[in-house]
Amino acid sequence: MRYVWLAFLFVVVAALSVLGFRGSLSTRPPLEVFPDMDHQAKYKPQQESRFFADGRTDRPLPANVVPRGRSVEADPMYLAADDHMFRGKTATGEFARGFPEGLEVSHEFLARGRNRYEMFCAPCHGRTGDGNGITKQYGMGATPTYHDDRIRTMAEGEIYNTLTNGKNTMMGYGDRLAVTDRWAIVAYLRALQRAQQGTVDDVKPANRPELGL
């Protein structure tokens, strides 16, 4: 019986040394104890496909397709027909000034713009728009500041166009930001510019003593 106990002890020690402890790092794929229906014959996003030649389940859209089952009456944005809204241009092809119809520049709109700006723009342009984002320390070249006359006087449509399609070394963000979010960022950019041009007149008289004025 002693040998049985010894053999048992050996098995326990061997199992411990082979299997190790919970949470230890491993590059081996997880062991599936009961795989059952874990892997079904269906496609999920960004998975590998053995059927399509490019090896992916996500299929690229053919050119000029539109979603089916919608109408312009129900959704004016559907065909992206509004040049000002979708391309930042007027009917004559110039960059449009002001914000497109249908967008209300409200407090919520600016808050959304700030939220998106700090996620997508601040890494390079800085949270105040001075062009000194964190990436500058890592070798990102001259990121322009928003606080010069060139950009202060730039048409909103041109800023929208830059944001959508990129300019110089900046790549476009049209694939990652919704159209209304891009306009919200344009609005917030205007707010940032305005904030840098504040004067004592912008402070309510009652609050001026707080600033020692």
Next chain:
Amino acid sequence: MSKIFPKSANALPLQIVLFLAVAGTVATAAVTYWVTPKYTRVGYAPTQPVPFDHALHAGQLGINCVYCHTNVEKSEHSNVPSTSTCMACHSIIKKDSPLLAPVRASFETGAPVPWVRIHKAPDYVYFNHAVHVNRGVSCVECHGKVNEMQVVKHDQPQSMSWCLDCHRNPELRIRDSKDVYNLDSETLAAQGRLEEAIARVHDWKIKPPQSCSGCHR
């Protein structure tokens, strides 16, 4: 009559019972410890084709999760970014690094970078990222402190009982909306704002399903 069994055999039945009891206990303990995602999945840290460092990008640089995982707020699927996202910076910063060669090749040819998937729900689970993050469940609840991981590892077991732990008590796990992508933040409950969390669960109609068909369809 000669003895068939030696005298020591008298103790044998007791010893066998004792052994079976100990062996049964150890086997139960072993299954409990090892046959669970807490062991099989936690700690999985595969080698990726590009050694992308989340601790640098998300931690040190403070780039928001959504900068790359853009669909997390609007889709069930939190996407791995396209290589054009990488190239937004890496066409300038470290543009000749040999480590980034697969990214550049992908950007030029359109072929995907063969990233190794770490977190994978079984195909009969319908998990939706957007409904979680938009109701205040932070990334960190399911993925751990990715902003401190140089190599991403499977941090939480993501087993069904683990899902239900939170589905039964969502007020203990939700965060302020502004903290969802701040992986160093604390839950409302941990900040001593439990009442606020309970109110939010009520006001936002946060009703995590506990029925089978909530997640299995």
